[in-house]
Amino acid sequence: MSSRPVSPVTETIEKNPVLRRKMNRFGMSMFILSQVIPLIVLIDVRYLFVGLYVSPHLDQGVGLASALFMLLSMVVAWQVKTRAARGEDLTPRLKWVLLLGALALLALFYQWSWRLVSPADRFGEVYYTMTGFAVFYAVVGLVGLLSALSRARFQLPDPDDTWHLEAVSYLWTGIGLIWVLTYVVLFLI
Amino acid sequence: MAQVVSAPAPAPQARRAQWPPVLRGFLWAAIGFVVLNTIVDIVDPFRGHPFVTGPSATLGWVGAVVGWLLGVGVWEGVALPLFGYPSRWIEPSTGWRRYFAYSTDHKVIGLQYLGSAMGGFLIAGLIAMFMRIELMSDHLTIFHYPTNYLTAVGIHGTIMMFSVANVALLGGFGNYMVPIMIGARGTAFPKLSGISAWLVPAGILSVLFSPLLGAWTTGWRGYQPLASQDPNGILFYYLGVAALTTSTFIVALNMVTTIMFRRAPGMTWGRLPLFAWGQVTVGLLVLIWIPEIQATFVMGLLEKLVPFNFFTATGSVLSYLELFWIFGHPEVYIIAVPVFALWNEIIPVMSQKSLFAREWAVIGLVFVMLLSGLVWAHHLFTNMRNSEILPFAFFTEMISIPTGFAYMAAIGTMWKGRVRLTTPMLLVLMSMFNFLIGGLTGVFLADPVVNLQLHDTFWVVGHFHYTVIGSIVFTGLAAVYYWLPKMSGRMYSEFWGKFLAITLFIFFNATFSQFFLLGLHGMNRWVPAYPAYLQPMNFEVSIISFFLGLAFAGQFVHIIWAWVKGPKAADNPWDARTPEWFTASPPPRENFPVQPEIVSSLYIYGAQQPVAVQLPAEEELAAARDESLEPEGGSPHE
Ligand code: HEM
Ligand SMILES: [Cu+2]
Numbered sequence: 001m002s003s004r005p006v007s008p009v010t011e012t013i014e015k016n017p018v019l020r021r022k023m024n025r026f027g028m029s030m031f032i033l034s035q036v037i038p039l040i041v042l043i044d045v046r047y048l049f050v051g052l053y054v055s056p057h058l059d060q061g062v063g064l065a066s067a068l069f070m071l072l073s074m075v076v077a078w079q080v081k082t083r084a085a086r087g088e089d090l091t092p093r094l095k096w097v098l099l100l101g102a103l104a105l106l107a108l109f110y111q112w113s114w115r116l117v118s119p120a121d122r123f124g125e126v127y128y129t130m131t132g133f134a135v136f137y138a139v140v141g142l143v144g145l146l147s148a149l150s151r152a153r154f155q156l157p158d159p160d161d162t163w164h165l166e167a168v169s170y171l172w173t174g175i176g177l178i179w180v181l182t183y184v185v186l187f188l189i
Numbered sequence: 190m191a192q193v194v195s196a197p198a199p200a201p202q203a204r205r206a207q208w209p210p211v212l213r214g215f216l217w218a219a220i221g222f223v224v225l226n227t228i229v230d231i232v233d234p235f236r237g238h239p240f241v242t243g244p245s246a247t248l249g250w251v252g253a254v255v256g257w258l259l260g261v262g263v264w265e266g267v268a269l270p271l272f273g274y275p276s277r278w279i280e281p282s283t284g285w286r287r288y289f290a291y292s293t294d295h296k297v298i299g300l301q302y303l304g305s306a307m308g309g310f311l312i313a314g315l316i317a318m319f320m321r322i323e324l325m326s327d328h329l330t331i332f333h334y335p336t337n338y339l340t341a342v343g344i345h346g347t348i349m350m351f352s353v354a355n356v357a358l359l360g361g362f363g364n365y366m367v368p369i370m371i372g373a374r375g376t377a378f379p380k381l382s383g384i385s386a387w388l389v390p391a392g393i394l395s396v397l398f399s400p401l402l403g404a405w406t407t408g409w410r411g412y413q414p415l416a417s418q419d420p421n422g423i424l425f426y427y428l429g430v431a432a433l434t435t436s437t438f439i440v441a442l443n444m445v446t447t448i449m450f451r452r453a454p455g456m457t458w459g460r461l462p463l464f465a466w467g468q469v470t471v472g473l474l475v476l477i478w479i480p481e482i483q484a485t486f487v488m489g490l491l492e493k494l495v496p497f498n499f500f501t502a503t504g505s506v507l508s509y510l511e512l513f514w515i516f517g518h519p520e521v522y523i524i525a526v527p528v529f530a531l532w533n534e535i536i537p538v539m540s541q542k543s544l545f546a547r548e549w550a551v552i553g554l555v556f557v558m559l560l561s562g563l564v565w566a567h568h569l570f571t572n573m574r575n576s577e578i579l580p581f582a583f584f585t586e587m588i589s590i591p592t593g594f595a596y597m598a599a600i601g602t603m604w605k606g607r608v609r610l611t612t613p614m615l616l617v618l619m620s621m622f623n624f625l626i627g628g629l630t631g632v633f634l635a636d637p638v639v640n641l642q643l644h645d646t647f648w649v650v651g652h653f654h655y656t657v658i659g660s661i662v663f664t665g666l667a668a669v670y671y672w673l674p675k676m677s678g679r680m681y682s683e684f685w686g687k688f689l690a691i692t693l694f695i696f697f698n699a700t701f702s703q704f705f706l707l708g709l710h711g712m713n714r715w716v717p718a719y720p721a722y723l724q725p726m727n728f729e730v731s732i733i734s735f736f737l738g739l740a741f742a743g744q745f746v747h748i749i750w751a752w753v754k755g756p757k758a759a760d761n762p763w764d765a766r767t768p769e770w771f772t773a774s775p776p777p778r779e780n781f782p783v784q785p786e787i788v789s790s791l792y793i794y795g796a797q798q799p800v801a802v803q804l805p806a807e808e809e810l811a812a813a814r815d816e817s818l819e820p821e822g823g824s825p826h827e
Pocket of ligand 1: 314317318320321342343345346347349350353354407408409410650654657658661662713714715716734737738741
C-alpha cells in the first residue's frame with residue numbers, strides 16, 4: 001500500500017469540499033484568463049488600425065461615467081466573491097452589482113444611440129467592435145447575476161454551498177475588468 | 190455513491206409524456222430562429238423586404254442554437270436549476286435514450302462526441318467523393334459554377350477540421366477515457382460538458398446548410414476580404430465554426446481541470462498516463478488559441494455583416510491571414526498531440542514493455558506545444574520579405590525534433606519487445622508511417638525556395654491529408670479498436686479489423702501519394718477546371734479515392750457490427766495496466782465501485798510487475814452495504 005501520510009479519502013473532491021471549491025475556482029480563473037486573449041487581439045487591432053487616435057465625437061463624460069459605474073459594480077462584486085469564498089452569503093448586494101452594471105450598459109447604449117461615431121470610419125469600426133465585445137460579456141454576466149438572485153428566492157442560504165454566488169460574482173469581476181480595460185484603451189490611450 | 194449499481198429507471202408513468210429531446214430540440218430551434226429573425230426584420234427592415242437577411246439570419250441562428258440546446262434537455266437539466274426553479278429532471282443511468290439527450294455522464298458525453306465526429310466524417314467524406322467526381326474531368330460537370338465546387342471544398346474542410354479532427358480524440362476519447370484513466374469518478378464540470386456536446390451537431394448542420402444563404406469560396410479558413418465579396422453563406426460558416434470551437438474550448442477547460450483536481454489518490458504527475466498528458470498539453474493550446482481565432486472570426490463576421498473594412502484594401506489584408514494562421518498552425522498540434530500521446534499509450538501495452546524514455550515523450554509533447562506558436566508564417570511565404578521568411582523556416586524545421594521524441598519513445602518501446610500485431614497496433618504503425626510522410630513532405634514545404642513553387646498546389650493537399658488523416662483518422666480508428674472492448678464489452682473480428690486496416694492503408698496511400706505527383710505536375714488547389722494534360726491522372730486518382738471511401742465505410746460497418754453483435758470480450762484483453770481496465774466493461778455510472786488508489790507506475794512490465802491500481806476492500810464492502818440500504822440515489826450526480 002502507499003506509504004503516503006495523508007489519508008486518501010481527503011484527496012478526492014467527493015470527500016474534500018475545500019478541494020472541490022479550489023477546483024471550481026481554478027476552472028473559472030482559467031476561463032476568465034482565456035478571455036483576456038480576445039481582448040489582446042482587439043487591443044492589437046486598435047493600435048494597428050488607428051494608432052493612438054481618439055475620435056473627438058466621443059463624449060468623454062459619458063464614457064467615463066460608464067466605466068466608473070462598472071468599476072463600482074466590480075468592487076462590490078469582488079466583495080461578494082471574497083465573502084462567498086469564506087461561506088458568507090451576501091446575495092442582496094448583488095442587486096447593487098446588477099444596478100451599477102445596468103447603468104454602465106445604459107450609458108454605453110446612450111453613447112451608441114447618438115451615432116456620433118460613424119461605424120463607417122476607421123475609429124468607429126474599432127470602437128463598435130471593442131464595445132460590442134464588452135457588451136456581449138456583460139449580458140452573459142448579467143444573466144449569471146440574475147440566476148443567483150433568482151435562486152435566493154427558492155433556497156435558503158447555505159454556508160456549505162456558496163459556490164454559485166462566488167462564481168457569478170467572480171465572473172462579473174472578470175467581465176468588469178474587460179469593460180474597464182476596453183474603456184481605457186478606447187478613450188484614454 | 191448509491192447509483193453505482195445501475196438504479197432502475199424512474200417509473201415512466203410518473204413523468205409527463207414528452208417529446209423525444211432531439212425532436213424537441215429541432216422544434217425549439219426552429220421557433221428560436223423564426224422569433225429572433227422576425228424581431229430583426231421588424232427592428233431593421235431591409236430594402237426589398239426579404240424575410241431572411243444577413244443580420245436576421247445571424248441573430249436567428251443564435252436563437253436557433255439556444256432553442257436547440259434547451260430543447261435537448263438543458264432546460265430541465267441546467268436552466269431551471271440554475272435559476273433555482275424546481276426541476277423534476279432525473280438522469281437515466283441506462284438505456285440508449287440517454288445518448289440522445291443532455292447528459293452529465295462523461296461516458297455518454299464521450300460517445301455523443303464520437304457519434305457527432307463520425308457523422309461529420311461521413312458527411313464531409315461524401316462531399317469529398319463529389320469533389321473527386323468533379324475532378325475526374327477537366328471542365329465543370331456535376332458542379333455548375335466554380336463557386337459551387339469551392340463551397341463543397343469549404344464545407345468538406347471545415348467539417349473535417351472543426352468537427353472531426355478537433356473532436357474525436359478530445360471531446361470523444363478525452364471525455365470518455367481520461368477520467369477513468371486517472372481513476373476519477375467523474376469530470377470537473379459535468380453540466381457544462383453536457384451542454385457542449387450538443388454544440389457539435391449544431392455546428393455541423395450550420396456549416397452543411399450554409400449554401401441556403403448562398404455560396405462561399407474561402408475554404409475552411411474563411412479568408413477575408415474574399416469572404417466579404419461572397420454571398421451570405423459565409424455567415425453560417427463563421428457561426429457554425431463558433432459553435433464547434435466553443436465546444437472544443439469547453440472540452441479543454443473540463444479536461445485540464447479534471448486532470449488537475451480529480452486524479453485518484455496516488456496518481457502523481459509522474460504516473461499520469463500519457464494520453465492524459467496529451468490532453469493537458471493540448472488543453473493549454475486550445476485555451477490559448479481558440480479564443481484567439483474566435484475573436485478573429487467574429488471580426489470576420491462583422492466585416493461581412495456591417496460591413497466593416499478592417500481587411501479590405503483600405504485596411505490591412507494581411508492581418509486576417511496572420512490572425513488566422515497564428516491559430517492555424519497550433520491547430521495542427523491540437524490535432525497531433527493527442528495522437529502522439531496515444532501511440533505511446535497503445536504501443537507499451539501491445540509490446541508488453543515499459544514505455545521507453547517516458548520523460549522524453551512528455552517533454553516532446555510540451556515542446557511541440559510551445560514551438561507550434563512560432564511557425565505560423567510558413568503559410569504566408571508568398572507574401573513575405575526574404576528576411577522575414579528565414580526565422581519561420583528555421584523554427585518550422587526545428588519542430589521536427591520534439592516530434593521525433595514521440596517516434597523515439599515509440600520505437601524504443603517496440604525494440605526487442607514482444608510486439609503483438611493486433612488491429613490497433615497495426616493502425617498505430619500505419620499512422621506513424623503516414624505521419625512520417627506528412628512530416629517529410631512538410632520539410633520540403635518549409636524550404637522557402639521550394640515553397641514558392643509548391644504553394645497552392647496539390648502537393649500541399651497531399652501533405653496535409655497525410656498529416657491529418659495519417660494522425661487523427663488512423664490513430665482514431667486504432668483507439669476505437671483498442672477501447673472497443675472497454676466501451677461496449679464486445680470484441681471486433683481480428684481478421685476483418687486487419688483486413689480493413691490494410692485495405693484502408695493501401696487505398697489511402699494510393700490516393701494521396703499521387704496528390705504529390707499531381708502537385709508537381711502543376712495541379713492547383715481550389716480549381717474545378719484545369720489543364721487537359723492533367724486529366725488522365727486525376728481520373729485515375731478519383732477512381733482510387735472511391736475505393737478509399739468504401740474502405741472507410743467498411744470500417745464503420747465493422748465497428749458498428751462489433752459494437753452490437755461482436756463476441757463478448759475479456760475484462761482486460763490487452764493485459765493493459767492503466768486504470769480504465771480495472772473496472773467493468775462498460776464502466777458503471779461512476780466508473781469504479783469505490784475510489785481506486787494508484788500505488789505504482791502504470792508502465793512497468795516484466796517479471797516483478799506490481800498491480801498498480803487498488804480498490805480498497807473495506808470501502809468496497811461499505812459501498813455494497815450502502816447500496817442495500819438506500820436502493821436508489823436521487824441526485825443525478827455526486
Ligand atoms: C475521405 C477521404 C478524403 C478525400 C478523398 C479528400 C479529398 C480532398 C480534396 C479533393 C480536397 C480539395 C482540394 C482542392 O480542390 O483544393 C480536400 C480538401 C481538404 N480536405 Fe480532404 N479528403 C478526404 C478526407 C479528409 C479528412 C479526413 C480531413 C481532415 C480531418 C480532410 C481535410 C481537408 C481540408 C482541411 C481541406 C482543405 C479545404 C480548403 O481548401 O479549405 N480531408 N480534400
Ligand atoms: Cu503550419
